[in-house]
Amino acid sequence: MIEDIRAILKEHGRLSVDAGALAVDADLYQAGLTSHASVNVMLALEGKFDIEFPDRMLKRGVFESISSIQAAVEELTAGAK
Amino acid sequence: MTQVAVSPHVAAAIRIAREVAGPVANAVDKDARFPNEALAAMKEARLLSAFVPRELGGFGCGMLELSQMCEALGQHCASAAMVFAMHQIQVACLVRHGKGQPFFEHYLRDLVKNQNLIASVTSEVNVGGEMRNSICSVERQGDRFKLDKDASTISYGAQADDLLVTARRAPESPANDQSLILVSKAEYTLEKTGSWDTLGMRGTCSPPFKLRSTGGVERIMPESFADIASHTMVPFSHILWAACWLGISTSAVSRARAFVRKQARAKPGTTPPSALRLAEVSSMLQMVRANVHDVANECESLMSQPDAGTEVLSSIAFALKMNNVKVSTSTVLFDIAHRCMLICGIMGYKNDSPFSIGMHMRNALSAALMVSNDRIFATNANMLLVLKED
Numbered sequence: 001m002i003e004d005i006r007a008i009l010k011e012h013g014r015l016s017v018d019a020g021a022l023a024v025d026a027d028l029y030q031a032g033l034t035s036h037a038s039v040n041v042m043l044a045l046e047g048k049f050d051i052e053f054p055d056r057m058l059k060r061g062v063f064e065s066i067s068s069i070q071a072a073v074e075e076l077t078a079g080a081k
Numbered sequence: 082m083t084q085v086a087v088s089p090h091v092a093a094a095i096r097i098a099r100e101v102a103g104p105v106a107n108a109v110d111k112d113a114r115f116p117n118e119a120l121a122a123m124k125e126a127r128l129l130s131a132f133v134p135r136e137l138g139g140f141g142c143g144m145l146e147l148s149q150m151c152e153a154l155g156q157h158c159a160s161a162a163m164v165f166a167m168h169q170i171q172v173a174c175l176v177r178h179g180k181g182q183p184f185f186e187h188y189l190r191d192l193v194k195n196q197n198l199i200a201s202v203t204s205e206v207n208v209g210g211e212m213r214n215s216i217c218s219v220e221r222q223g224d225r226f227k228l229d230k231d232a233s234t235i236s237y238g239a240q241a242d243d244l245l246v247t248a249r250r251a252p253e254s255p256a257n258d259q260s261l262i263l264v265s266k267a268e269y270t271l272e273k274t275g276s277w278d279t280l281g282m283r284g285t286c287s288p289p290f291k292l293r294s295t296g297g298v299e300r301i302m303p304e305s306f307a308d309i310a311s312h313t314m315v316p317f318s319h320i321l322w323a324a325c326w327l328g329i330s331t332s333a334v335s336r337a338r339a340f341v342r343k344q345a346r347a348k349p350g351t352t353p354p355s356a357l358r359l360a361e362v363s364s365m366l367q368m369v370r371a372n373v374h375d376v377a378n379e380c381e382s383l384m385s386q387p388d389a390g391t392e393v394l395s396s397i398a399f400a401l402k403m404n405n406v407k408v409s410t411s412t413v414l415f416d417i418a419h420r421c422m423l424i425c426g427i428m429g430y431k432n433d434s435p436f437s438i439g440m441h442m443r444n445a446l447s448a449a450l451m452v453s454n455d456r457i458f459a460t461n462a463n464m465l466l467v468l469k470e471d
Binding site for chain 1: 250255256257
């Protein structure tokens with residue numbers, strides 16, 4: 001899953017550094033993730049994992065690192081099963 | 082608003098608006114000069130530290146009281162109201178994000194004593210109005226920093242005592258990784274690089290400046306500007322600006338009302354045709370008022386929760402709501418003023434009549450531009466791609 005998240009960040013995150021080389025707990029906002037780009041990351045994650053982020057998850061903290069994104073996606077995919 | 086019981090601090094603002102700001106509003110507008118009298122009176126009444134908590138010596142006013150003050154000032158002098166609003170937005174950032182920081186708490190105690198006026202330096206040449214991007218950066222050297230910024234506009238820059246400046250956190254940081262830095266007059270210089278001869282809001286005196294500053298690193302707020310912006314700067318800006326605009330609308334409608342009454346008195350027994358237009362504009366004003374009061378109330382109750390509402394304040398749904406207040410009130414504001422002009426006719430068109438609406442219309446035009454509504458709509462459009470609101 002981490003690799004999928006990295007790929008999505010690479011394609012949609014418009015980061016100033018290589019998403020493939022980022023630590024899983026690195027601050028994505030400090031790596032250049034904007035609010036605008038984070039929406040595109042969300043949409044790509046929703047498409048890739050066939051999930052929908054509920055409004056309660058639409059906040060900065062959920063998208064601040066690869067591991068926080070992973071936790072959110074895991075929570076949502078676990079709920080689907 | 083006058084029928085509702087208000088706090089003594091709001092009552093002080095209402096008095097200053099009527100007795101001090103109002104009588105010189107035309108002069109402030111005509112000469113594009115700073116509303117000195119109103120600011121001096123507000124300092125005298127210690128209103129510049131109204132939002133500072135009681136434990137630091139302030140009045141501990143909340144969003145609701147601040148918005149009532151802005152509304153009252155906006156009815157009499159839009160420039161004074163906007164200066165007051167912009168200052169309070171800076172104070173709110175310092176109070177809410179400097180909590181527990183000895184330097185900032187000390188600064189706020191001094192603010193109560195000295196009533197310093199704080200200006201905002203978020204705009205930057207070649208970035209324009211995109212507040213969440215900076216070109217300039219903080220350059221740390223040991224326990225000191227250096228910060229230079231080419232600002233496209235600084236409202237009351239020449240009159241301010243201190244500045245709250247956005248900049249990239251470090252020279253290597255990306256454009257949106259920003260810090261907020263408080264710089265003090267003794268440690269900065271401003272070089273005015275342009276003029277402020279505008280259609281409206283002339284008394285805010287907001288020309289472009291080149292800022293050069295230094296200071297101790299304790300002046301850099303510890304939280305990221307991203308959080309400060311979404312939790313405090315944006316909600317306070319949009320609500321307090323909207324409250325100023327509500328004041329402008331209220332004033333325009335009360336002139337139109339006075340005009341219609343005068344017509345009605347001239348021909349007792351018949352309702353003048355303009356009364357219909359007044360009925361229409363009165364319903365529009367009520368919508369603006371309900372909108373502003375609703376969000377001010379919501380923000381105040383959120384911020385007084387044990388977790389200071391942080392969860393909700395950082396959500397997309399809340400950001401959308403705050404943006405909607407700004408775009409909706411700023412759009413309808415000009416429409417209301419224009420309709421009042423049509424009611425008053427030539428008496429509204431004349432600059433020297435008691436029913437003059439010209440200044441209201443000119444001031445109202447600024448609302449859609451101070452942070453462009455199109456930019457906000459673009460942000461909202463983006464957020465609505467993922468927000469469900471179900």
